[in-house]
Amino acid sequence: QSVLTQPPSASGTPGQRVTISCSGSSSNIGTNYVYWYQQLPGAAPKLLISRNNQRPSGVPDRFSGSKSGTSAFLAISWLRSEDEADYYCAAWDDGLFAGVFGPGTNVTVL
Amino acid sequence: QVQLVQSGAEVKKPGASVKVSCKTSGYTFTSYDINWVRQATGQGLEWMGWMNPNSGNTGYALRFQGRVTMTKNTSISTVYMELSSLGSEDTAVYYCARANVGFDVNFDYWGQGTLVTVSS
Numbered sequence: 001q002s003v004l005t006q007p008p009s010a011s012g013t014p015g016q017r018v019t020i021s022c023s024g025s026s027s028n029i030g031t032n033y034v035y036w037y038q039q040l041p042g043a044a045p046k047l048l049i050s051r052n053n054q055r056p057s058g059v060p061d062r063f064s065g066s067k068s069g070t071s072a073f074l075a076i077s078w079l080r081s082e083d084e085a086d087y088y089c090a091a092w093d094d095g096l097f098a099g100v101f102g103p104g105t106n107v108t109v110l
Numbered sequence: 111q112v113q114l115v116q117s118g119a120e121v122k123k124p125g126a127s128v129k130v131s132c133k134t135s136g137y138t139f140t141s142y143d144i145n146w147v148r149q150a151t152g153q154g155l156e157w158m159g160w161m162n163p164n165s166g167n168t169g170y171a172l173r174f175q176g177r178v179t180m181t182k183n184t185s186i187s188t189v190y191m192e193l194s195s196l197g198s199e200d201t202a203v204y205y206c207a208r209a210n211v212g213f214d215v216n217f218d219y220w221g222q223g224t225l226v227t228v229s230s
Contacts, residue, residue: 002154035215037155044205044220045147045155056218088155090215098171099145099157099215 003028004089004102011108012079020105022072022089028100032092034072036065039086039104048087049074081109112136114144114206114221121227127194130224132206139187140164143209145217146180146191150202160209161189196228 005023012018022034036049047056049065052072062077072091076083089102117131132144146158159170161180168180179192193200204224207217 033214033216035217037217039155044223045207045217046220047216047218050210050216050218086154090155090157092214096172097169099147099160101147101155101157101215104154 002103003093003096003100004091006087006089006102006105008103009106009108011110012076013110014079014081016079018076018079018107020074020076020087020089020107022074022102024070024072024091024100026070027095028070028091028093029067029072030070031094034065034067035090036063036072036074037088037090039088041085045088076107079109083107084109112208112219114208114219116204116206116221116224119225119227121229122196124197124228124230126196126228127192128196128226129190129192130204130206130226131188131190132221133186133188134208135187137208139184143212144180144189145207145209145215146178147205147207147217148202149205149223150199153202156202157215158191158204160212162212163189193226196226198228200226201228202226 033051037045038048039045052067053065086104093100115133145160161168181190206221208219210216
């Protein structure tokens with residue numbers, strides 16, 4: 001089992017807004033930054049959201065991140081077909097002294 | 111531009127070891143940690159450990175301790191990850207990733223991945 005919890009799947013139609021949750025604990029999300037990664041089929045993961053809510057250069061502003069307590073959220077606005085991918089949350093865990101990933105959420109555009 | 115280029119696919123027998131390289135370029139090698147993350151087919155991402163190329167310090171996930179070793183060759187800006195006592199459960203794509211800050215999972219650049227297949 002993953003230290004972080006995510007729903008296995010999410011979906012929406014083009015133009016809709018989709019939100020993915022990531023639940024952790026005081027030793028990871030509650031204390032440290034949360035990062036989100038997008039993994040397109042057959043590709044390496046790509047940093048999508050840094051430090052809870054920062055978008056790296058080149059990431060569209062349709063993607064946004066937030067954090068509240070021991071949970072984090074990734075929102076995808078104005079969903080597009082090219083957003084079909086797996087999305088992973090990640091954080092450092094002070095108790096494990098290790099990086100931890102969520103199990104991933106597969107986003108489907110209907 | 112920043113690049114992390116990994117070595118090619120490997121096929122190993124159970125009990126053997128594998129050593130994957132990650133050659134970096136486009137930035138100062140000793141200024142950023144390199145982490146290793148693996149992904150079994152159809153599965154999620156699993157963090158394995160980190161190396162600081164400046165100090166040589168390393169940190170490994172508990173489940174890999176005793177089986178993984180991360181080393182470096184500063185002269186060619188390359189980090190290596192060696193995993194021993196391979197089993198079928200180690201069949202996965204192994205990624206190296208540059209960490210913007212130590213003791214964090216801010217991986218801003220990734221290698222292309224190296225498929226390691228463990229099969230008798």
